[in-house]
Amino acid sequence: MISTERSPFGPSGQNPRSPSENPFLTISVTDPVKLGNSVQSYISYRVITKTNLPEFEDSEKIVIRRYSDFEWLHDRLAEKYKGFFIPPLPEKSTVEKFRFSAEFIETRRQALDMFINRVASHPELRKSEDLKIFLQEDEEKMERIRTLEIGYFKKKPADLIQIFKDVGSKVSDVVLGKEKPMEESTPEYEKLKHYIFELEDHLAEAQKQAFRLVKRHRELGQSLSDFGKAIKLLGSCEGDSLGKVFSELGSKSELLSIKLQKEAHNLLMNFEEPLKDYVRAVQSIKATMADRANAFRQQCELAETVKLKMINIEKLALMHSEKHGEAEMEYKELKAESEEATRRFENIVKLMNEELVRFQEQKTADMGLAFHEFAKGQAKLANDIADAWRNILPKLEACSSSS
Amino acid sequence: MMAAVNHVDFDPPSPRPPPPTMDELETLALDDDDDDDDDDDDSFSPHLLSTVPVAIDSGDPLLRPCPPSSSSSSSLSSSPTAASVAVFESQNGVGGGRGRSGAAAAAATPPSPSRAAVATEFVGIVVSEPEKAHDPTASLMSGSSTFVTYLITARAAGGGGEFRVRRRFRDVVALADRLAEAYRGLFVPARPDKSVVEGQVMQKHEFVEQRRAAIERYLRRLAAHPAIGRSEELRAFLRAPGRLSLPPLVNEIAAKPIAKESGAAKPMGKGGRDLFRMFRELKQSVVNDWGGRVSAPEVDEDKEFLERKAKLQEWEKQLSSSSQQAETLAKAQQNIGETMGNLGLAFMKLGKFETEETTCSSQRIRAAEIKKFATAALKASRLNRGFNANIVKYLDTLHEYLGVMLAIHNAFADRSSALLTVQTLSSDLFSLEARAEKLEAASSKTFSLDRTRSHKIEELKETIKITEDAKSCALREYERIKENNRSELERFDKERHRDFIAMMKGFVICQVAAIYNPQTEKKEKIGYSEKMANVWATVAEETNGYARGK
Numbered sequence: 001m002i003s004t005e006r007s008p009f010g011p012s013g014q015n016p017r018s019p020s021e022n023p024f025l026t027i028s029v030t031d032p033v034k035l036g037n038s039v040q041s042y043i044s045y046r047v048i049t050k051t052n053l054p055e056f057e058d059s060e061k062i063v064i065r066r067y068s069d070f071e072w073l074h075d076r077l078a079e080k081y082k083g084f085f086i087p088p089l090p091e092k093s094t095v096e097k098f099r100f101s102a103e104f105i106e107t108r109r110q111a112l113d114m115f116i117n118r119v120a121s122h123p124e125l126r127k128s129e130d131l132k133i134f135l136q137e138d139e140e141k142m143e144r145i146r147t148l149e150i151g152y153f154k155k156k157p158a159d160l161i162q163i164f165k166d167v168g169s170k171v172s173d174v175v176l177g178k179e180k181p182m183e184e185s186t187p188e189y190e191k192l193k194h195y196i197f198e199l200e201d202h203l204a205e206a207q208k209q210a211f212r213l214v215k216r217h218r219e220l221g222q223s224l225s226d227f228g229k230a231i232k233l234l235g236s237c238e239g240d241s242l243g244k245v246f247s248e249l250g251s252k253s254e255l256l257s258i259k260l261q262k263e264a265h266n267l268l269m270n271f272e273e274p275l276k277d278y279v280r281a282v283q284s285i286k287a288t289m290a291d292r293a294n295a296f297r298q299q300c301e302l303a304e305t306v307k308l309k310m311i312n313i314e315k316l317a318l319m320h321s322e323k324h325g326e327a328e329m330e331y332k333e334l335k336a337e338s339e340e341a342t343r344r345f346e347n348i349v350k351l352m353n354e355e356l357v358r359f360q361e362q363k364t365a366d367m368g369l370a371f372h373e374f375a376k377g378q379a380k381l382a383n384d385i386a387d388a389w390r391n392i393l394p395k396l397e398a399c400s401s402s403s
Numbered sequence: 404m405m406a407a408v409n410h411v412d413f414d415p416p417s418p419r420p421p422p423p424t425m426d427e428l429e430t431l432a433l434d435d436d437d438d439d440d441d442d443d444d445d446s447f448s449p450h451l452l453s454t455v456p457v458a459i460d461s462g463d464p465l466l467r468p469c470p471p472s473s474s475s476s477s478s479l480s481s482s483p484t485a486a487s488v489a490v491f492e493s494q495n496g497v498g499g500g501r502g503r504s505g506a507a508a509a510a511a512t513p514p515s516p517s518r519a520a521v522a523t524e525f526v527g528i529v530v531s532e533p534e535k536a537h538d539p540t541a542s543l544m545s546g547s548s549t550f551v552t553y554l555i556t557a558r559a560a561g562g563g564g565e566f567r568v569r570r571r572f573r574d575v576v577a578l579a580d581r582l583a584e585a586y587r588g589l590f591v592p593a594r595p596d597k598s599v600v601e602g603q604v605m606q607k608h609e610f611v612e613q614r615r616a617a618i619e620r621y622l623r624r625l626a627a628h629p630a631i632g633r634s635e636e637l638r639a640f641l642r643a644p645g646r647l648s649l650p651p652l653v654n655e656i657a658a659k660p661i662a663k664e665s666g667a668a669k670p671m672g673k674g675g676r677d678l679f680r681m682f683r684e685l686k687q688s689v690v691n692d693w694g695g696r697v698s699a700p701e702v703d704e705d706k707e708f709l710e711r712k713a714k715l716q717e718w719e720k721q722l723s724s725s726s727q728q729a730e731t732l733a734k735a736q737q738n739i740g741e742t743m744g745n746l747g748l749a750f751m752k753l754g755k756f757e758t759e760e761t762t763c764s765s766q767r768i769r770a771a772e773i774k775k776f777a778t779a780a781l782k783a784s785r786l787n788r789g790f791n792a793n794i795v796k797y798l799d800t801l802h803e804y805l806g807v808m809l810a811i812h813n814a815f816a817d818r819s820s821a822l823l824t825v826q827t828l829s830s831d832l833f834s835l836e837a838r839a840e841k842l843e844a845a846s847s848k849t850f851s852l853d854r855t856r857s858h859k860i861e862e863l864k865e866t867i868k869i870t871e872d873a874k875s876c877a878l879r880e881y882e883r884i885k886e887n888n889r890s891e892l893e894r895f896d897k898e899r900h901r902d903f904i905a906m907m908k909g910f911v912i913c914q915v916a917a918i919y920n921p922q923t924e925k926k927e928k929i930g931y932s933e934k935m936a937n938v939w940a941t942v943a944e945e946t947n948g949y950a951r952g953k
Binding site: 191195198199202203205206208209210212213216217219220222223224226227229230231233234236237238242245246249357360361363364365367368369371372373374375376378379382383385386389390392393396397399400 | 714717718721722724725727728729731732734735736738739742743745746749750752753756757760762763765766768769772773775776779783900901903904905907908910911912914915930932933935936939940941942943946947948949950
């Protein structure tokens with residue numbers, strides 16, 4: 001289980017209810033089960049929480065959750081924790097047929113497990129109330145909460161061009177006479193933007209090749225199996241020692257076919273999925289960048305509005321208008337909002353910088369592990385192949401010397 | 404068989420001895436040749452008549468007069484016998500083919516007595532330097548007048564010199580056709596395909612290269628065949644420059660009376676059958692199918708043969724499927740290597756990118772790990788390429804033997820058609836004799852001098868005589884082909900056993916024990932799989948730290 005390594009706390013099995021010991025919070029997502037009728041079937045997962053933290057009611061809790069629940073949690077976090085890189089969710093499946101394949105379910109389960117554990121091990125995110133709700137509430141309540149709030153807080157795909165989502169935006173660009181949305185363009189940030197976008201391209205390419213490699217392993221496995229069968233049949237035609245050797249060759253071939261399928265699965269779960277996860281993480285960063293852009297724009301707009309208001313006030317003051325007082329009050333409000341917007345923006349910037357460091361560290365660890373698993377798997381496969389063939393050699397020698 | 408008999412164009416240096424007896428023809432001398440490759444000591448003797456195994460120099464006793472004391476049979480190969488054999492038998496004779504020109508040569512000078520210490524006469528056949536040539540005699544109407552010629556070089560085994568000729572594909576086809584006619588019953592390697600639209604694709608460089616390689620393979624196979632490798636036809640092809648002229652075929656005398664009867668010269672079809680004969684044999688085969696059995700003392704042997712044939716067919720089926728799967732396997736192996744390479748490239752690019760954009764230490768570390776991984780992936784991909792070349796080479800044996808099966812089919816077909824000829828002639832004889840009987844019975848009843856009738860009876864008797872001779876010839880031919888089949892099957896069994904073991908050994912060894920590295924020109928001590936394992940074991944070692952969390 002990944003939970004132990006994700007959590008900075010100690011391994012599970014500690015004394016519960018004793019926060020003076022190492023505090024821990026470990027979660028596992030297990031036992032995917034297909035529920036519902038044929039029209040509306042879905043997969044549910046068991047989420048098991050083990051903790052000694054006082055904010056949790058039970059030291060061990062098991063709840064049943066489905067993908068939409070995870071989605072709900074993700075969206076709530078994205079709403080409330082702007083500036084943080086929210087751990088990514090696995091994609092929604094669009095192809096009906098694929099939705100219940102064993103492979104899909106397995107990879108999704110693994111990804112959901114990673115998601116929830118990353119949330120639990122993030123210094124800020126794990127304090128979230130929504131996380132507690134997710135981990136503790138019974139299924140009925142969870143469903144109610146989810147259906148109530150889904151849609152309202154549903155996050156649209158991150159898009160830097162998307163401007164008018166924010167409810168706080170009072171003034172439109174058109175009114176202000178601006179044609180282009182305000183964009184942050186410090187050289188540092190430009191560099192970061194460029195990095196993130198190009199990184200996504202590189203990673204997507206790497207992931208594509210990883211996907212292909214998994215497929216190739218499967219294909220090689222299949223052809224080894226077919227070849228083995230054919231050679232065995234050929235051997236049965238031969239008879240005598242030659243026939244026996246053919247039969248051996250065929251058997252070995254079939255054996256190796258199985259090993260190749262295993263390695264294909266290993267590559268999928270421990271190499272391709274981490275790469276996919278990497279890509280998703282980058283996309284999550286892009287979402288944060290969109291939030292940052294919004295915050296920046298708001299800040300700019302409000303600052304602009306405040307300036308205009310000030311000019312307005314001075315005008316009114318000169319005119320000794322009765323609207324002066326009102327205007328002054330409005331001005332004060334706007335000023336507060338503007339400062340708030342500025343704070344929000346600067347907070348996002350600060351958080352992003354911290355998160356980036358964390359991100360880089362995390363990804364180095366993740367990729368290191370992925371490379372390790374890849375290399376281990378390939379080395380084992382090669383050794384298995386060598387062993388299998390080496391095994392046959394003496395029989396071949398015996399056959400050729402006797403002929 | 405042939406209406407138009409090609410006369411043998413030489414003068415027998417001595418009067419014809421009595422024709423060889425059935426017994427002598429029935430057995431074929433087996434040749435003990437040294438084969439430096441393996442223990443296979445079965446090779447096909449060109450030697451038709453001797454009943455005693457004779458060590459043969461350069462494989463052709465008919466070219467060279469053997470000392471009369473070396474054989475108990477009076478019909479042992481000396482040029483006169485060769486001549487008679489030629490006359491009597493065979494464009495189909497293994498020895499016969501050589502007999503004609505051999506006899507002629509013997510009349511003049513015997514060929515160089517190079518002792519064939521090796522099994523093959525020609526080694527190191529190379530086909531190269533395709534060149535465009537122009538046929539000045541071809542009219543504009545007769546299709547393309549340009550063609551490609553290939554330089555064919557061969558060396559004589561035992562250091563007898565080098566031969567260089569230029570041939571076009573048409574010559575190869577001619578050689579192949581001739582061999583098919585001359586060596587019925589042997590497993591004659593199949594020639595490279597003709598392309599239907601020869602004129603159009605000829606300009607393509609690829610096509611020419613493909614053809615060049617195919618011709619080379621074909622000639623090498625011919626040279627490797629114990630009988631064909633030493634044949635006159637191959638010699639003429641490889642050694643005589645200028646226009647290709649193959650030694651002429653001699654047709655069965657048996658063909659003559661039939662042609663006379665029909666009163667017209669029929670053109671010689673492929674395999675030397677004329678249409679007329681073909682129809683008769685078709686009718687005969689129908690008769691046979693309907694139960695009109697020709698008494699065959701060879702039925703017992705046939706059963707054995709039929710069993711063998713059935714087994715062979717089953718084997719061929721499995722061989723074909725194995726060959727297909729081997730191809731798929733090789734392709735899958737190649738694909739995995741390619742994708743590994745692409746993966747390596749993608750990560751290399753990622754690594755370079757991370758290095759350029761590095762802002763923190765963890766990024767730097769990761770960039771380094773990525774590059775190490777990418778390097779390993781590229782190495783693995785390269786290893787795979789070398790391995791794949793070996794795989795293809797070894798598994799190609801399966802494919803080669805599909806070609807051999809084709810030759811076997813042809814050899815079996817030769818046998819069937821020879822049997823059919825015998826059966827046709829038998830039934831001809833039967834009906835002729837019946838007719839003769841009827842006529843004689845009728846003429847004995849009347850005492851009048853019926854000139855026409857007696858003349859008819861005379862003619863009929865003559866025809867019967869000729870038909871009997873033809874039938875004997877055909878029977879001898881059939882027996883000869885049967886023997887060819889038998890000995891070739893023996894050779895096939897041995898060679899197949901040897902080749903398939905070599906194939907499997909090669910396939911296994913290159914994965915495990917040793918690969919031949921063309922760059923270092925040495926056999927390396929560890930095989931592909933072990934190398935691969937090492938490449939990745941190193942990476943696994945170096946990244947061990949990341950696994951500690953688990």
